[in-house]
Amino acid sequence: MFVTTSDAFETPSFEGKLAIQDNVLAADLFTQVVEEVATLIETERSYLPTHKKGGTVAYSMLREKAPTLVSHYHSVTMRRLVSRIVGVQVEPTPLHDESSCSVLFYEKPGDHINWHYDHNFYRGRHFTVLIPIVNRGRDGGLSAARLLAKQVGRDVEVATPPNRLVLFEGAEVRHKVTPISEGERRAVWSMTYCTDPRNSAFQGVARRVKDTAFFGLRSLWT
Numbered sequence: 658m659f660v661t662t663s664d665a666f667e668t669p670s671f672e673g674k675l676a677i678q679d680n681v682l683a684a685d686l687f688t689q690v691v692e693e694v695a696t697l698i699e700t701e702r703s704y705l706p707t708h709k710k711g712g713t714v715a716y717s718m719l720r721e722k723a724p725t726l727v728s729h730y731h732s733v734t735m736r737r738l739v740s741r742i743v744g745v746q747v748e749p750t751p752l753h754d755e756s757s758c759s760v761l762f763y764e765k766p767g768d769h770i771n772w773h774y775d776h777n778f779y780r781g782r783h784f785t786v787l788i789p790i791v792n793r794g795r796d797g798g799l800s801a802a803r804l805l806a807k808q809v810g811r812d813v814e815v816a817t818p819p820n821r822l823v824l825f826e827g828a829e830v831r832h833k834v835t836p837i838s839e840g841e842r843r844a845v846w847s848m849t850y851c852t853d854p855r856n857s858a859f860q861g862v863a864r865r866v867k868d869t870a871f872f873g874l875r876s877l878w879t
């Protein structure tokens with residue numbers, strides 16, 4: 658049941674380590690996802706009555722409240738689609754990584770994200786998949802928020818209408834999201850995939866150095 662329309666489109670280009678594909682989820686699935694995200698945001702609000710600011714619904718919460726999002730994140734269809742676009746085999750990132758599968762929401766005027774890279778904690782190459790779920794301006798069109806990505810020194814504007822897949826190598830493509838305006842709303846489903854989701858060699862070495870130091874010191878007084 659977890660289908661994308663992926664068989665119906667040509668593989669989009671991943672030039673500049675960025676790909677875009679419209680209408681990525683089949684209509685039925687997209688409707689189901691929209692409903693799940695709406696419930697999720699309502700639940701978040703009722704947990705925190707003073708909640709005013711946009712934020713993130715992390716993976717642990719999605720695992721409790723958003724079965725469609727979580728199963729689709731793990732689906733063979735999704736893995737295969739991302740692998741096909743980036744040209745290397747990828748898999749989902751681990752459960753303990755709250756960014757693996759999350760929903761970002763922007764609902765207060767000014768909610769935005771400054772220029773950044775998505776940090777890669779893993780040994781392999783790391784890809785970010787965004788699927789905007791809601792993007793509503795006051796006039797019924799899109800919100801004022803724009804995703805900008807650096808491409809050979811230039812800022813490229815990527816519109817983020819609902820159900821458009823935006824896939825990029827977040828550790829290499831610097832990006833930002835410009836602010837939404839009054840009365841607007843934007844919710845984005847974000848997923849990460851990796852060619853080798855073990856810890857990076859650096860983290861492994863850092864951990865071993867720390868352990869050696871710890872046990873080394875301890876050996877001085879035991």
Ligand SMILES: O=C(O)CCC(=O)C(=O)O
Nearest residue numbers: 761770775787804834845
């Ligand atoms: O909201 C978006 O379109 C992108 C968000 C983003 O870059 C991030 O959460 O790291």
Ligand SMILES: [Fe+2]
Nearest residue numbers: 774775827832
């Ligand atoms: Fe990002």
